[in-house]
Structures are given as structure tokens and as C-alpha cells.
Amino acid sequence: MSSFSLISLPGIAQQASPPAVSAPALLQRSLAAQVGNTQISDVTLTGTARRIAGSDDESGTVTLKALSSGATRLDFNFPSGLYSEFKSFDSSGVPVGGWSGPDGTSHSMVSHNLLNACGWFPLFTLASSSNTQDFAVSFLGTETRNGASVFHLAVVRQFPLLDADVALVAQHLSEVDIFLDSTTLLPSSITYNIHPDNDARFDIPVELQFSDYRTVGGSQIPFHVQKFINNTVILDLQFQNAAMNTGITAAQVGAQ
Numbered sequence: 001m002s003s004f005s006l007i008s009l010p011g012i013a014q015q016a017s018p019p020a021v022s023a024p025a026l027l028q029r030s031l032a033a034q035v036g037n038t039q040i041s042d043v044t045l046t047g048t049a050r051r052i053a054g055s056d057d058e059s060g061t062v063t064l065k066a067l068s069s070g071a072t073r074l075d076f077n078f079p080s081g082l083y084s085e086f087k088s089f090d091s092s093g094v095p096v097g098g099w100s101g102p103d104g105t106s107h108s109m110v111s112h113n114l115l116n117a118c119g120w121f122p123l124f125t126l127a128s129s130s131n132t133q134d135f136a137v138s139f140l141g142t143e144t145r146n147g148a149s150v151f152h153l154a155v156v157r158q159f160p161l162l163d164a165d166v167a168l169v170a171q172h173l174s175e176v177d178i179f180l181d182s183t184t185l186l187p188s189s190i191t192y193n194i195h196p197d198n199d200a201r202f203d204i205p206v207e208l209q210f211s212d213y214r215t216v217g218g219s220q221i222p223f224h225v226q227k228f229i230n231n232t233v234i235l236d237l238q239f240q241n242a243a244m245n246t247g248i249t250a251a252q253v254g255a256q
Helices: 008-015 023-035 122-129 162-174
Strands: 042-053 055-068 070-077 079-088 094-098 107-108 135-145 148-157 176-181 187-194 204-216 219-227 232-244
Touching: 023 122, 023 148, 023 176, 023 219, 042 070, 055 232, 070 135, 107 122, 122 135, 122 176, 122 187, 148 162, 148 187, 204 232
Parallel strands: none
Antiparallel strands: 042 055, 042 232, 055 070, 070 079, 079 094, 094 107, 135 148, 148 176, 176 187, 187 204, 204 219, 219 232
């Protein structure tokens, strides 16, 4: 998906040995490294944000709300105005999403950009991906990415009720690659593809990078998140505050 690999022969020689466990077990080990014995149902992160879009380069504030269901919402306040985006589920469990800009007009996300389990909070992405009834997880090996040794996992949603040809397309749209730090097992990045509204087969690579992990309530939370599209950073989020299990509802994460 996104091409941030930095691979050289010396780097390969120094990489950690692949874990002698299955991919699902590696996911569980990463989840344990992030939360220990803590249960997290929701999280709210607040801080500063930088938005880079062509010639636009501005800084403001951001609030991220995420639920263990996989629903997420981002609200930005920039000098140019308010921006928001959300990904949630309707009453039937079908994924829905939307965004709005300074003019306040709501825009729906097309369904083919809502099939993967990826969200802005990596713990919940990994938790959703560990559901073996809905997802298949593969271990693709140890590699060097962004200058660090990582374990590479690939996650694909399963669609047993669809015709074979349709299922293959849907599986591709659902693909997510997860990269775990080989020492800490904390997620260092997640990659996936988005697609134009009128062309589900055209892939646009996206990468979320996670760093500055801090201990909050016994859990490891990334306070620095960057979003890249086509290898170019478009959002740089630095959080200052984190609150967990405050009782956020699905309505608070959905359209407002």
C-alpha cells in the first residue's frame, strides 16, 4: 500500500527474528501491550493539529472521539473554519461516514471507502481486526519501516455471503496493513487505500503513523498521529490530553 519502506542489507541483518506465533496471537500480544488488563470502551483525545492541503498550511485544535466498536470522529478548528469527519454504523450495523468543511455542508462518504476496519485510534483497529469470524489476519514477516524494525500484518475482511468475484473486490477494498514495533509490539503505522467516489478500483495509498506513546490509566496511548496520502503528510496531530471510558455514545461520534 503506502511505500515508506527503507530496506537495506545491513538493516535486514539487524532486524528482530520473526515471532514464533500465529498472526492472530501476535495481534493479541499487541493488544495486551497496549491495555494490559484495562478495558477501554471509548477515548477522547484533544490537542493541536496542522493541516497541509496544497498551498494551504494552517494550525488549529483537534478533538478525536473513538469507540471500541470502531466508530471515530474528528473535529477541527482552524483559522479557515471548522472541519469534521466521522465513521460510524447505522442501526443495522452498516458502516456510514461523512465529512463537512467551513461552509457546514455535510457530505457522505461512499460505501467502498468504509469497508475496512481502520480508525484513528490503533487499539480499536486491532481489536476489530482480531475478530476471526469477520477478518483473516496474515503475518507477512519482519521488515524495516520508517527506520524501525516492525512486524507486518495484513488484515482482510471476509464476505462469505457474496459471490466469489464480488467478494474478491470487497476484500481488496477492506485490506489494512498493520505494522507493530518489533520490540514493544505497539502499532507504529497502519496503511490502507481510499478510492475516488466514482472508481472503487483506483487505489490511493494512505498511512497513519503513531508515536509518542504515553501511559494513561495503565494503557499505552499514541499522542502523536500523522496522516499521509500518496506519501505526503496532510495532517499532523499532537495530543495533550486523553480521557477514557467517559461514556461517549454512538450518537456523539456520528453526524452532528
